Amino acid sequence: MACSNQSAKDYIANARVYLVGELRNLSVILENLYQQDVLTDEEICKINAERDDYDRTRAILDSVTRKGEAACYVFLRIIYQTRRRTLERPTPLFENSHEASTGATKFDLHHWISCFSFTEDPEVDENYIQESRPCYRYQAKLKSKAEKVSKDFWKRSDYLFAENKKPELLYTSLILDLQGKNFPTKIRTFRREKPRPKKLRTYILGNKPEISPSDLLKTDKNILLVGKPGIGKSALSHEILRLWSERDNKELDYMFYFDMRKLTNIPPIRSLEDLLFTACSEPDEGKDEVLQDIKSNSDNVTVILDGVTDLSPSVVEKLVDKDFLPDAKIIITCRPEDEENLSLEDWLRVEVKGFCEETIKTYLSSTLGENHRRS
Structure with a gap:
């Protein structure tokens, strides 16, 4: 699982283009960020006030990145623990096309999160909220x-x-x-x-x-x-x-x-x-x-x-x-x-x-x- 030695902040930055618009069930992520003391009630209210999920995802990533390495690490652990609900499975880029027939797919966020070098096994922590x-x-x-x-x-x-x-x-x-x-x-x-x-x-x-x-x-x-x-x-x-x-x-x-x-x-x-x-x-x-x-x-x-x-x-x-x-x-x-x-x-x-x-x-x-x- 752990095959990357990048910092948590860099790891998020390198995948930002894929995360924006692809994360789902943002309420799960926000609830866990609140429970882990990464975001406050006021910050969550501001994020929820954004017009759509695309902008809300951008606001989450901006807020977490501004708070530094520790907050980014917690964010990645949350994504890993809740991946069944917060990450989409990859699908063919174009149905019935040459790319689909050759196996071309969207960036695999499940594989991406599994490759981050957590300092301890994320499977041992079962206290993450899976839904609101x-x-x-x-x-x-x-x-x-x-x-x-x-x-x-x-x-x-x-x-x-x-x-x-x-x-x-x-x-x-x-x-x-x-x-x-x-x-x-x-x-x-x-x-x-x-x-x-x-x-x-x-x-x-x-x-x-x-x-x-x-x-x-x-x-x-x-x-x-x-x-x-x-x-x-x-x-x-x-x-x-x-x-x-x-x-x-x-x-x-x-x-x-x-x-x-x-x-x-x-x-x-x-x-x-x-x-x-x-x-x-x-x-x-x-x-x-x-x-x-x-x-x-x-x-x-x-x-x-x-x-x-x-x-x-x-x-x-x-x-x-x-x-x-x-x-x-x-x-x-x-x-x-x-x-x-x-x-x-x-x-x-x-x-x-x-x-x-x-x-x-x-x-x-x-x-x-x-x-x-x-x-």
Whole structure:
């Protein structure tokens, strides 16, 4: 990583022409410069008063450079720690041109920052803010709601049991069939096909290696969960939601859950903002800033659409077609008869097939006790 012996001030000066206009999420950089006592409130206000991001970037670089070598060094460490959010990946200079075909690219800021000679490993310091506070507060709000939605899902089954015998219902492992493909590197791509009723007939499954909800949470592929009514598709999607809500990671990401059966009961959805903030959860502050972060960093967004029969309203169709949030991960649950209508390609198709014999016994033991009748 450290292959340059230039001073921090010179290092910034030599890359200034590339930094101006190329840095993104300037609020992240400014917040960290404030937390590191490089810039004051007054200086940040003056920078934010500039007319656009181009001028704001120039003002940041000017302010940091004027403060000398120590401030420049802190600035470079901030850029390194927040590079996923503040630096663009290089793209071809001219699409469909000779330069693109020969691999000509923009100046690679990721490579540039990795070559600076930090006096200590920048990876050891994890106290850098990855986004402004409204975005983190919104993430916390989404996680709190996800936890509540998951708990409410299982509480709805309380009526099945006598008042003094209510078990604590939780997710029980299901058989998730990828049709013999290894997960997640070798996947079955889903294309328009005829339904397979024979494959979905009812029977008790034998024990076989499981694909866990954690595996589904980790993959970056879009996922189609297919299964008969009552087989466990919603239970699986709620487990994914719960796992995300309990994940203690420093990366800022967002997960949105929509019960498609209830989506028609709310005011008309005409925009991405309506879908995310009206139909799911609205930020308590910084609404425009949060929406911009979601759009700018769509690779950190997961959307669960539970119970899809068709891709309506049109906002949902545009979301699935990647007209909105092009790098977002979409998880859809549907019944076999609705699968054909979705016409999705290159999705990870997972068939939810219910409990195996062992998990049936475990479930009965937890709900009815050890003395339940076994067949």
